[in-house]
Amino acid sequence: MSPAATAQKTISFTDAYRLALDEALGADPTVFLLGEDIGDEEGGGVFKVTKGLSTKYGKHRVRTTPISEEAIVGAAVGAALAGMRPVAEIMLMNFVTVAMDQIVNHAAKLRFMSGGQTGVPITIRTRTGAGAGTAGQHSDMLEAWFAHVAGMKVVVPSTPADAMGLLTSCIFDDDPCLFIEDSLTRALTGPAPPPGHRVPLGRANVSHEGSDVSVIGYGRPIRDALALAERLKGEGISVEVVDLRTVSPLDTETVLKSVAKTRRAVVVHEAPRSFGVGAEVTARIQEHLYDSLAAPVLRVASRDVPVPFAKVLEQEYLYKPAAIEAAIRRTLDSKARR
C-alpha cells in the first residue's frame, strides 16, 4: 500500500449519505429532498444526515414536511412523474408502512400500468434495525415486503463507501428505489469514496474471496461474515463473502458463480427468517445448482417474533454471528458425509 493509501480518509455512514445527497443536489437541479425535520432550522434531521443541505441549497430543495408519510411519498411520486428526482426521507422503516399505498400501488407499478409512458424515479431513504431497545414499532427490517413487489428496487449498503455509491445510483436511477440505512451503525466509519462515486444497482460484490463456503447477505451481517472469514482462515477454512448490496433485483449470476465454486452456501440477514430474502436466495441456488451442492443451503436470520424491548429478549431475537459460524461448520461437515 502506498503511504497515500494508508493515510486514506475515512467517513461515517452518516457522512456518506450526506455526501451522496450533497453531490446529487449540486449536480442536478431536478433533485430535491423532502422529509420530517430535515431542514437546518429543525436541526438538519433527527439523524443529522441532511445537516447543512437546506442552508446550502435552499429550503425549496431541502423541504421539511409535516408528519405525513403518505403525502411525502405521494408528492415524491407526483414530482417524479413530472420529471423531478425526489429523495424522500422516511425517518424509520416502520413508518414507511403508513405510505404503503403510494409505494406498492403507485410508485412500483405506474411504469408498467402506463405501458411505459411514465416512470417514477424516486428514492425513499429510511432506516431501521434492532439492538437499541426501541422495541416493536421502531426496529423492523421489512425489506422483503418491498422486494416482493415488482417494480421496486431495494438497496442495503454495508460500508460507508457503498452507501455513498449506492445512494447516488438510486437517486439517478429511473425507477423507485428503497434505500435502507442501519440505525445502529450510523457513526461507524470506513474508507472514504472518491467524489462522484457510484456503485451499480443490481450487482452483488464479492467482498472476500474464498473457496470452501459462500456466505451471502447484505447490510449489518456482512461485517460479521467478513470478521469470520478472517478468523476461520487460521483454521484453513476459506470463506467467500457475497454482499448483495441490492436485494432486488437480485444479482443471481454473482451468487450462482460463487456457489458453483464453493458448493456450499449460508444465507444471512437481520430480518426474521420466515418468508425473508434468505428463502428467495436459497431457492434460486437450489433451482440452478441442485446437482453440484455439497451441503444443504442454510439460513441464518433473526427470530420470527416482533422485536422485544427487554435486552435479553432483543438479543435473543437478533441473528447471531456465532450462528453464522455454526452454519458454516455444518455445511463443511456435510462434505465429510459425501
Added chain:
Amino acid sequence: MSASAEWGPAALLAVYRKALLIQLVDERMRSLLVSGRLAAVYYSPRGQEIVSAGIAVHLKPSDYLVTTYRGIHDQLAKGMPLKLLCAEYYGKATGACKGKGGPMHITHPAAGIMVTTGVVGGGLPIANGLALAAQLKGEDRVTVCCFGDGASNIGAFHESLNMASLWKLPVIFLCQNNGYGECTRYDKSTTAAHIADRAAAYSMRGVRVDGNDPEAMWRAAGEAVERARKGEGPTLLEANTFRFMGHYFGDPGAYIPKDEYAAAQARDPMPACRAAVLRSGAASEADLTALEREINAELDQALAFATESAAPDVSEIDRDIYASGVAA
C-alpha cells in the same frame, strides 16, 4: 369519579394530586436516566401534567385511553399502577407487558389503558373502534385518545374524525398541542391557526383550551366527557401546552427560540397549580409535603420492585405471538 361535579377547591386538589404524581414520577425517571440507572428512550411529559390530570379526574377506570410514546402522564393520570409501569421501563418479567413492549407500549386494560403507540397518528382509528364497541354494547364508557399537534397532519386523523362524527362515537380526541412535532415548530408544519378549528370540517365540536390552566382544562374536559357519555358525539379538544424537555429526553432543543422557552417557563403549570391549591385552602403546605412523601414512598417501592424483579425468561420470546401455544 374522583372529581367533584362542581369546580372548586376539592376539584382543584383532585387535579393537582394527579399532576403531582406525574411530576414526581417524571422527575425520578429523568434522574434515573441521567445517572445511567435506567436505559430507555424517554419522552418526558414535563409541562403537560395538567392536561392529563384535568381530563382523567372525569374518567372512570372502565373508560378507555389510547395514548402515545409521550404518554406516561396520561397513563399515570388514568391509574397505571406504578409497580407495573416501572418494571416495564426496566424490561422486567413483572412489567405491565412482561418486558416485551417497553416504555413506548404501556398497556394495562384493567385501568382502561388499551394502546400506547409509537407510530404518530396510529391511535386515532383504534380509539374509534373502542368507542364503537362501547356504543354497540350499550356500555357507559368513553374513549380518550391522546396525540400531539404533529399527529394532526397524518391522514389517519382526517379519516378518524370524519368517521367518529358520522357515527357519533363516544370519543374525545385530546390533542396536546405543545407547539412542536420533534424539531419542527407548529407553524412550519400546519397552516390551521388552531387544531380545534379543523373540527368544523367534520361537523364536530372543536374546543380549544389552555392546557396549563387547571380550571379551564377541568371544565372543557368535563364537558367533552359528559357529551360523549350522553351519546352527544365526539369532541376535538385542543389543549395548548409546552414540553420543557424537548422531544426525547436528552434532546438539546436548539431549535426552540430562547425567548419562547423562557415565556413557557414563566407559565410553568406546576408551580402555578400548587400555589392555587394553597390559596384555595384545599390543602396546606404540610398536606402537600405529606402527599409528596406518600407518592415518593410508593415510587421507591415500585422502583425497588422493578430493579429486583427478574428479566424475562428467554422462552418468553415465543409466547404471546398468537393467542394460544408457542410460535414454531
